[in-house]
Amino acid sequence: xxxxxxxxxxxxxxxxxxxxxxxxxxxxxxxxxxxxxxxxxxxxxxxxxxxxxxxxxxxxxxxxxxxxxxxxxxxxxxxxxxxxxxxxxxxxxxxxxxxxxxxxxxxxxxxxxxxxxxxxxxxxxxxxxxxxxxxxxxxxxxxxxxxxxxxxxxxxxxxxxxxxxxxxxxxxxxxxxxxxxxxxxxxxxxxxxxxxxxxxxxxxxxxxxxxxxxxxxxxxxxxxxxxxxxxxxxxxxxxxxxxxxxxxxxxxxxxxxxxxxxxxxxxxxxxxxxxxxxxxxxxxxxxxxxxxxxxxxxxxxxxxxxxxxxxxxxxxxxxxxxxxxxxxxxxxxxxxxxxxxxxxxxxxxxxxxxxxxxxxxxxxxxxxxxxxxxxxxxxxxxxxxxxxxxxxxxxxxxxxxxxxxxxxxxxxxxxxxxxxxxxxxxxxxxxxxxxxxxxxxxxxxxxxxxxxxxxxxxxxxxxxxxxxxxxxxxxxxxxxxxxxxxxxxxxxxxxxxxxxxxxxxxxxxxxxxxxxxxxxxxxxxxxxxxxxxxxxxxxxxxxxxxxxxxxxxxxxxxxxxxxxxxxxxxxxxxxxxxxxxxxxxxxxxxxxxxxxxxxxxxxxxxxxxxxxxxxxxxxxxxxxxxxxxxxxxxxxxxxxxxxxxxxxxxxxxxxxxxxxxxxxxxxxxxxxxxxxxxxxxxxxxxxxxxxxxxxxxxxxxxxxx
Amino acid sequence: xxxxxxxxxxxxxxxxxxxxxxxxxxxxxxxxxxxxxxxxxxxxxxxxxxxxxxxxxxxxxxxxxxxxxxxxxxxxxxxxxxxxxxxxxxxxxxxxxxxxxxxxxxxxxxxxxxxxxxxxxxxxxxxxxxxxxxxxxxxxxxxxxxxxxxxxxxxxxxxxxxxxxxxxxxxxxxxxxxxxxxxxxxxxxxxxxxxxxxxxxxxxxxxxxxxxxxxxxxxxxxxx
Numbered sequence: 042x043x044x045x046x047x048x049x050x051x052x053x054x055x056x057x058x059x060x061x062x063x064x065x066x067x068x069x070x071x072x073x074x075x076x077x078x079x080x081x082x083x084x085x086x087x088x089x090x091x092x093x094x095x096x097x098x099x100x101x102x103x104x105x106x107x108x109x110x111x112x113x114x115x116x117x118x119x120x121x122x123x124x125x126x127x128x129x130x131x132x133x134x135x136x137x138x139x140x141x142x143x144x145x146x147x148x149x150x151x152x153x154x155x156x157x158x159x160x161x162x163x164x165x166x167x168x169x170x171x172x173x174x175x176x177x178x179x180x181x182x183x184x185x186x187x188x189x190x191x192x193x194x195x196x197x198x199x200x201x202x203x204x205x206x207x208x209x210x211x212x213x214x215x216x217x218x219x220x221x222x223x224x225x226x227x228x229x230x231x232x233x234x235x236x237x238x239x240x241x242x243x244x245x246x247x248x249x250x251x252x253x254x255x256x257x258x259x260x261x262x263x264x265x266x267x268x269x270x271x272x273x274x275x276x277x278x279x280x281x282x283x284x285x286x287x288x289x290x291x292x293x294x295x296x297x298x299x300x301x302x303x304x305x306x307x308x309x310x311x312x313x314x315x316x317x318x319x320x321x322x323x324x325x326x327x328x329x330x331x332x333x334x335x336x337x338x339x340x341x342x343x344x345x346x347x348x349x350x351x352x353x354x355x356x357x358x359x360x361x362x363x364x365x366x367x368x369x370x371x372x373x374x375x376x377x378x379x380x381x382x383x384x385x386x387x388x389x390x391x392x393x394x395x396x397x398x399x400x401x402x403x404x405x406x407x408x409x410x411x412x413x414x415x416x417x418x419x420x421x422x423x424x425x426x427x428x429x430x431x432x433x434x435x436x437x438x439x440x441x442x443x444x445x446x447x448x449x450x451x452x453x454x455x456x457x458x459x460x461x462x463x464x465x466x467x468x469x470x471x472x473x474x475x476x477x478x479x480x481x482x483x484x485x486x487x488x489x490x491x492x493x494x495x496x497x498x499x500x501x502x503x504x505x506x507x508x509x510x511x512x513x514x515x516x517x518x519x520x521x522x523x524x525x526x527x528x529x530x531x532x533x534x535x536x537x538x539x540x541x542x543x544x545x546x547x548x549x550x551x552x553x554x555x556x557x558x559x560x561x562x563x564x565x566x567x568x569x570x571x572x573x574x575x576x577x578x579x580x581x582x583x584x585x586x587x588x589x590x591x592x593x594x595x596x597x598x599x600x601x602x603x604x605x606x607x608x609x610x611x612x613x614x615x616x617x618x619x620x621x622x623x624x625x626x627x628x629x630x631x632x633x634x635x636x637x638x639x640x641x642x643x644x645x646x647x648x649x650x651x652x653x654x655x656x657x658x659x660x661x662x663x664x665x666x667x668x669x670x671x672x673x674x675x676x677x678x679x680x681x682x683x684x685x686x687x688x689x690x691x692x693x694x695x696x697x698x699x700x701x702x703x704x705x706x707x708x709x710x711x712x713x714x715x716x717x718x719x720x721x722x723x724x725x726x727x728x729x730x731x732x733x734x735x736x737x738x739x740x741x742x743x744x745x746x
Numbered sequence: 747x748x749x750x751x752x753x754x755x756x757x758x759x760x761x762x763x764x765x766x767x768x769x770x771x772x773x774x775x776x777x778x779x780x781x782x783x784x785x786x787x788x789x790x791x792x793x794x795x796x797x798x799x800x801x802x803x804x805x806x807x808x809x810x811x812x813x814x815x816x817x818x819x820x821x822x823x824x825x826x827x828x829x830x831x832x833x834x835x836x837x838x839x840x841x842x843x844x845x846x847x848x849x850x851x852x853x854x855x856x857x858x859x860x861x862x863x864x865x866x867x868x869x870x871x872x873x874x875x876x877x878x879x880x881x882x883x884x885x886x887x888x889x890x891x892x893x894x895x896x897x898x899x900x901x902x903x904x905x906x907x908x909x910x911x912x913x914x915x916x917x918x919x920x921x922x923x924x925x926x927x928x929x930x931x932x933x934x935x936x937x938x939x940x941x942x943x944x945x946x947x948x949x950x951x952x953x954x955x956x957x958x959x960x961x962x963x964x965x966x967x968x969x970x
Contacts, residue, residue, distance in 0.1 A: 146854040198956075355826045416881070419788050425888075427886040427887075427888065428882045428883060428886045429886075430828035430882065430884075430885075430886075431789075431828060432824070451828045451831065452828070452832070452835075453831060471841065472888050473880070474883055475882075478875070478878070478879050478882070480831055480835050480838065480875070481835055482835075482836070483831075483832055484768065484771075485771070486763075503768045503771050504766065504768070511805055519879065520861045520862055520868070520872075520876045520880075521857075522837065522843070522868075522872050523843075523869075523871045523872050525838070537767050537769060538766065538771065540764045540765055541764065556765055556766060556767040556768065570793075582765040582767075583765065584763070584764035584765035585764055601765050620872055626822055632765075633764075634763065634764055635764070648950060674761075681832060692761070714784065714785050714786065715784045715785075715786070716784060716786040716789070716790060717759050717760035717761070717774075717777070717784070717790055718759045718760045719760075719761050719762070724792050738786075739785075739786060740886075
């Protein structure tokens with residue numbers, strides 16, 4: 042009773058048994074008389090304590106909330122930074138490609154080399170690789186989907202604690218603004234650089250004059266106009282790259298496309314009105330004439346190019362064709378610029394190119410992951426090439442046509458036309474029958490290459506011969522009469538099995554490596570075909586060889602010693618050794634099965650018996666990245682013509698497609714069965730069409746679309 | 747066909763790695779047929795035996811007990827067609843349409859090339875190439891030979907006609923390009939092996955086997 046009444050008075054539940062001592066009356070009087078009775082104090086203290094506890098827990102919640110926010114922001118910042126680095130690198134690549142194109146153009150037009158600012162290819166972004174440099178990191182890196190999931194989860198948490206979408210959005214805009222600003226600062230530098238390039242290039246001599254009237258209208262726009270001009274060129278360039286890429290997969294570029302093309306079209310009208318206002322009729326015709334001139338030159342350019350080198354340029358030609366109609370607009374870039382900046386939410390007119398991409402992506406970050414998955418091309422097996430009696434060791438695509446040649450351990454090569462198919466029963470894939478069988482080797486064929494024009498094919502064999510074949514017409518009757526002329530010539534010189542071939546179509550050169558320890562450089566169609574021989578006493582036998590694509594007077598060779606050497610093609614002297622000091626040399630299982638050079642970057646990629654793919658910087662000779670890429674020895678590599686994807690084949694029976702940017706595996710396909718301990722022996726990208734192919738020890742070749 | 751899994755974790759990897767010398771190509775320790783777990787075990791086994799000693803025909807043609815005979819015959823025929831490429835490239839050097847404008851062996855028959863819609867009188871070298879190409883297509887056909895581990899009875903029946911056709915390459919070489927034939931035969935014993943193979947599995951009638959085989963008195967008497 043007592044206890045109960047007391048409890049009611051204070052309104053707080055107390056568990057403690059008080060007033061066990063003394064009688065009821067005493068204690069009652071005490072509590073009325075003096076406020077400071079023991080139980081009262083206790084109750085007060087308890088009450089206060091509970092209040093503090095409550096507050097503390099509230100703070101704790103707040104703290105956790107803030108911490109989550111910090112983590113979220115940090116994560117986002119990191120993500121944005123990666124994105125930015127990635128895009129900046131892409132931009133650099135594109136700029137570099139543009140410069141090369143310009144110098145090519147200039148060379149063709151004036152016959153002299155163009156003096157440009159820095160013709161050095163952009164350096165690989167070391168920082169982005171740093172964390173992945175641990176050589177034995179498993180191949181499963183953070184994929185987009187897990188990143189997205191994590192992000193979703195974080196969002197959910199934040200929502201639970203009342204952190205609404207709007208706040209997130211406000212904050213993300215702030216982050217974006219920050220990023221945008223940073224980028225702008227950076228781009229300003231970039232653009233000064235590119236404007237200089239544009240100025241020095243002297244490509245369009247009338248340009249300066251043409252711009253002057255604009256200067257009156259908009260002070261200080263000469264430099265800007267020039268910058269913009271350069272940008273527009275880059276944009277146009279980019280567009281054709283994306284066009285050819287679209288088939289491959291890229292969605293970000295699609296976004297860019299949408300954003301850019303529309304304003305450009307609108308801008309066309311605007312350009313006209315602006316001109317009228319500025320009374321720039323004369324100018325107008327000037328610009329148009331100039332544009333026409335450029336257009337004509339360009340047309341001439343590919344006509345000649347087409348004649349020179351039909352095959353290799355196929356892809357580029359397409360690109361040019363899409364570029365041409367845009368040129369006239371591009372040359373009068375100021376109005377376009379205004380249109381652009383209106384379209385964008387950031388208003389800085391400078392540094393547009395990089396800003397364009399970065400901002401676009403920042404805006405679409407949330408959707409990006411989803412759209413990326415939706416748009417990503419998945420390769421599916423389409424054709425099975427069955428006709429070889431034994432393992433297929435090598436394959437090569439025709440530069441322009443849907444035609445490929447395979448070389449096999451059954452001593453023959455076969456020519457296949459993917460457009461001549463036999464529908465196979467019950468399976469979705471199509472069977473193709475070979476059109477022609479090249480017979481002359483009397484030992485297994487190990488490697489082959491097709492010339493840049495697609496007219497010749499080169500094959501190397503265990504019999505140490507390199508045969509040069511005329512590639513028959515892709516519509517030849519498979520049971521036509523024997524034509525001895527198909528075998529054009531034989532390159533004699535190696536004294537043991539020829540294991541590697543590589544073609545440099547611009548110079549019509551052929552590179553071969555053999556188990557006799559030598560690498561030979563040939564000019565297959567000249568009277569004295571052998572140009573040079575390369576050896577390395579300390580390294581022994583070469584296993585694979587390639588031209589350095591972005592620096593074609595150099596070649597790179599992989600040796601048994603599991604080192605690679607870059608040679609100067611003319612002096613035959615070693616220039617750089619690609620070796621990583623910390624790893625033990627001469628480990629037999631580290632041997633390199635295949636070496637390829639990146640088409641645009643100073644980057645060499647090697648496939649190793651120890652399941653790794655390693656990436657090397659051609660200038661420093663340092664390893665920039667290493668990854669376990671397969672479950673068994675990696676045997677073959679191919680880089681797509683745009684230099685964005687890497688294809689690898691392995692004795693684990695699978696081929697894998699890798700994104701070269703982030704070195705993540707995009708797709709894995711189990712393609713071939715094992716014979717003894719070998720499975721996939723070669724992989725290839727079609728140089729201009731969306732085909733990939735794999736060759737297997739099971740005697741099959743497969744083509745994926 | 748049954749396959750036995752290897753119990754121990756053998757570390758020998760039978761691979762021709764890039765840079766392997768010609769003399770070391772496929773030179774690895776033998777693997778017992780029972781231990782091969784690949785779907786291409788029969789081919790592996792046949793090639794291994796041939797590499798070891800091409801003259802030991804009895805051993806090469808000795809079928810593992812557990813194996814389906816159709817598969818065994820099929821894989822052997824694939825191997826024959828593949829090795830016949832060696833004879834074809836030698837013939838390409840010498841056998842010209844001007845000299846051998848018909849596929850003949852003895853004067854008794856002119857063989858028509860079956861690779862065309864209507865059989866055609868191809869020159870010998872064309873007949874040789876077309877026959878080998880046709881055999882490659884048939885033996886790799888998804889329709890008749892979708893699998894290399896089990897073969898339909900109706901498809902096994904196709905093997906006989908392939909044998910008859912490719913045998914004509916031997917007979918043409920023997921009767922018209924004897925030096926080439928002899929060189930090739932000494933190196934590979936292919937005709938001898940082929941003759942024993944078709945005889946053992948009854949794929950061709952004895953009357954059609956017109957190339958005399960060294961050391962086989964039964965057929966060898968017609969030629970000096």
